[in-house]
Protein backbone atom coordinates (compact mmCIF):
# COMPACT_ATOMS: atom_id res chain seq x y z
CA UNK A 1 0.00 0.00 0.00
CA UNK A 2 1.03 3.57 -0.55
CA UNK A 3 -0.27 6.98 0.36
CA UNK A 4 0.96 7.31 3.89
CA UNK A 5 -0.41 10.35 5.65
CA UNK A 6 2.26 12.80 6.60
CA UNK A 7 0.29 15.11 8.79
CA UNK A 8 1.76 13.99 12.07
CA UNK A 9 5.32 15.23 12.01
CA UNK A 10 5.47 16.53 15.53
CA UNK A 11 8.42 18.40 16.91
CA UNK A 12 9.93 19.64 13.70
CA UNK A 13 8.05 22.87 13.11
CA UNK A 14 6.31 24.20 16.17
CA UNK A 15 3.13 26.10 15.36
CA UNK A 16 2.80 29.54 16.81
CA UNK A 17 -0.29 30.74 18.61
CA UNK A 18 -1.21 34.17 17.26
CA UNK A 19 -4.05 36.47 18.26
CA UNK A 20 -5.93 37.86 15.29
CA UNK A 21 -9.15 39.75 14.82
CA UNK A 22 -12.12 37.95 13.36
CA UNK A 23 -12.59 39.27 9.80
CA UNK A 24 -16.32 39.35 10.35
CA UNK A 25 -16.99 40.71 13.83
CA UNK A 26 -13.60 41.90 15.07
CA UNK A 27 -13.50 39.56 18.05
CA UNK A 28 -9.98 38.60 19.08
CA UNK A 29 -9.36 34.93 18.50
CA UNK A 30 -6.34 32.69 18.68
CA UNK A 31 -5.14 30.75 15.67
CA UNK A 32 -2.32 28.30 15.25
CA UNK A 33 0.11 29.41 12.57
CA UNK A 34 2.40 27.02 10.76
CA UNK A 35 5.60 28.89 10.11
CA UNK A 36 6.77 28.27 6.58
CA UNK A 37 9.32 31.00 6.11
CA UNK A 38 13.02 30.40 6.31
CA UNK A 39 14.91 31.68 9.30
CA UNK A 40 11.83 32.42 11.33
CA UNK A 41 10.32 35.06 9.10
CA UNK A 42 6.95 36.31 10.10
CA UNK A 43 5.03 34.52 7.43
CA UNK A 44 2.89 31.48 7.81
CA UNK A 45 -0.50 29.96 7.27
CA UNK A 46 -3.20 28.76 9.60
CA UNK A 47 -2.62 25.20 10.69
CA UNK A 48 -6.25 24.24 10.95
CA UNK A 49 -9.74 25.62 10.67
CA UNK A 50 -10.28 28.16 13.42
CA UNK A 51 -13.78 29.13 14.46
CA UNK A 52 -14.62 32.49 15.96
CA UNK A 53 -16.11 31.89 19.43
CA UNK A 54 -18.41 34.86 19.03
CA UNK A 55 -19.95 34.77 15.57
CA UNK A 56 -18.94 31.35 14.33
CA UNK A 57 -16.96 32.59 11.34
CA UNK A 58 -14.38 30.03 10.27
CA UNK A 59 -10.91 30.99 9.12
CA UNK A 60 -10.03 28.04 6.90
CA UNK A 61 -6.82 26.07 7.10
CA UNK A 62 -4.07 27.49 4.92
CA UNK A 63 -5.07 31.15 5.24
CA UNK A 64 -1.95 33.34 5.06
CA UNK A 65 -1.31 35.24 8.27
CA UNK A 66 -0.74 38.39 6.24
CA UNK A 67 -4.39 38.30 5.22
CA UNK A 68 -5.49 38.47 8.81
CA UNK A 69 -5.34 41.36 11.21
CA UNK A 70 -3.13 40.65 14.18
CA UNK A 71 -4.59 41.77 17.47
Ligand SMILES: [Zn+2]
Pocket residue numbers: 022023024025026027052053054055056057
Ligand atom coordinates in the same frame (compact mmCIF):
# COMPACT_ATOMS: atom_id res chain seq x y z
ZN1 LIG B 1 -16.36 36.65 14.68
